[in-house]
Amino acid sequence: MFQFLKKKFSNLRLNVKISLYYSIVLLIFCTVFFMFFTTTVKYNQEYNEIIKSATIASSFSIDFKKDFDYKMYRIIIGSKEFYDEDPYKDIEEAQAIAEKLQASSWSKGNVERAQAIQKYLLNLKKHVRKIEDNLKETGHYDENITILYNDIHVVTSLIQDTILEYIYYETMEMENVRAAMEVEMLKNMELMVIMVIAMILVGLFIAIFISNSISRPVKELSFITNQVAQGDLTVRSHIKNGAELKILSDSLNIMIEKLSDLIETVKKEQSNLRETEIKLLQEQINPHFLYNTLDTIIWLAESGKQDDVVEVVGSLSKYFRTSLSKGKDLVTLKDEETHVCSYLQIQKIRYGDILEYEIDLPKELSLCRIPKITLQPLVENALYHGIKNKRTKGKIKLIGRMENDKVIIKVTDNGLGMTPDRLKQVLESMQRKSENEKESYGLYNVNERIRMIFGPDYGLSLQSTYEVGTEVTVCLPKVIKEDN
Missing domain, CATH: 1.20.120 (Four Helix Bundle (Hemerythrin (Met), subunit A))
Known part of the structure; x- marks a missing residue:
């Protein structure tokens, strides 16, 4: 019983x-x-x-x-x-x-x-x-x-x-x-x-039981993601208990399988578009990011912050679902916004003392098509190369609008910014692939995919002022999602 x-x-x-x-x-x-x-x-x-x-x-x-x-x-x-x-x-x-x-x-x-x-x-x-x-x-x-x-x-x-x-x-x-x-x-x-x-004894027992029911599966997931980070794509999660954690486990297994399939696809298909897309997907579905996030969940669970655990696990589960997007190359701007929100909600728990964000994407743009995982790398750059380097509290803004039948999305931050020389280097790296420029590698991938899908009239533009901040502008055609 x-x-x-x-x-x-x-x-x-x-x-x-x-x-x-x-x-x-x-x-x-x-x-x-x-x-x-x-x-x-x-x-x-x-x-x-x-x-x-x-x-x-x-x-x-x-x-x-x-x-x-x-x-x-x-x-x-x-x-x-x-x-x-x-x-x-x-x-x-x-x-x-x-x-x-x-x-x-x-x-x-x-x-x-x-x-x-x-x-x-x-x-x-x-x-x-x-x-x-x-x-x-x-x-x-x-x-x-x-x-x-x-x-x-x-x-x-x-x-x-x-x-x-x-x-x-x-x-x-x-x-x-x-x-x-x-x-x-x-x-x-x-x-x-x-x-x-x-009542105190029962409360302690239930609290320990709840904490263990969260931390043990999370530790298992952390171990699996660590194995994936080391290149072992044969591992699988076998968590059967816990509604959210089971979803996360299934999503992780799907991610590993997708990742393995995508790696095989990269070997078979040498087109620039698919190569760029696969590498970007591999970059964004980063086991190290997941590993750090799961460590955060373990810490929150052991600290008794169950509400934060629920929020992080829910955001992480939603992050993976929107990342996979059922294998589609183009998603709606609404889905992309959900993906970015999930990422920022997780990072807000980790960097709440230095991070604020604001998202303003009009509803009339919600059905517009956009290459999946376009905005998240830009937000990630703003956080890691802008806000964190400034070492004070900063804010990331994501604002969209229509201009002459074009969808314009601006990602701005009030972080450290770039000197004129550094800005010139990054702009040059956006135009050609450079394995040594890790900071601009995500910008290159996003820009290249947009240009290959929609043409050379679209892509990214960049402005930055040292100790003031950086603004990345995404220019896309107005392509509305067709009804299924």
Whole structure:
């Protein structure tokens, strides 16, 4: 089962793996929070109920017995009229409080005490009614005094004592709830600590697993590209797991096969156009560039920068797809722009502290035809011979427009530029092949291919000023891609 899940996980895309990792961490966190929250709410509700019950009990006057006994005494001796004092009102108010106590009581014992208070109040009402009846006639003073001392005083004492007992037991219940809540909270804290530790361990395990699932295949790809760089075109990648890395592996195998086929083609076909094109393709699909890029991916993966890994791997995969272009010699300007963007995105990760770029190719030019891998060598020259040599932050611009039915594309940089003598040497090298001029070899290849495909009226032009920058202009005819 574990192997099955491991295989399924390995085949997921990088962004899905990272999203799954954060989802698991979030789920564990939410579970801990939910348990802590529900426990707190539960005991808080119980505590509030007890507080409410105790508050109602406290509304029962603590001087009820003294006040009621004194009121009845004054009525009996005649200092106050019965109906002016209205003892029934005091009893009814006490009955209303007793009903609330019975409804809100937390414990069974206090429910019974609230019921007992109601019974005592009913008895008290009967004794008061007896005194009321006696007061309507004369000669019952002694009897009323006896009822006051033997009945009313006893009943009010029972009521007062029962109320005090009610408050005492509600307070005890409050303490029990507090103690239970404290114990439960300690248990939850222990559980939370355990779950947090588990979350950290699971997070570390998943992070290591994700890192290994990226770095191991990348190391294999790095080894293969190193072999290719040494001239061994028989090696092949056998990566089967990981969506992006499998695509990259397949693309690398296709690249090696294409590269091998192209080398064989170069041996068979000696035309200048094909020779120049094959050498340029070999130059641009550079295993050393791929090797350096894969080293960058390994470093990013080991540093935990998964988002940058996803971006570099995606750009590299797109770079190879557009480089191959299904074997076509001419591609759309849109495809060429995609190829350059992929290259610059990769280089932006590597040289982000010194590199900025801007691409402005109008949509109306997107279907125009251009020899594949025309712009990337120009951008590469701008980076390696312009921006890097200046050793300060620079910017590469790629801007296109239409002029008199011609497509004009300018690649400019604000790098080191060239002295007049150096500019003259490069312009001369663009016109004739020179193996010693590596800096201008790419310019020669691009210029020669354009001239051979479209004629001598088209090609490259170059302007450069030392410590200001360089501008390469590509001139092409307006050839629109035909619908398939």
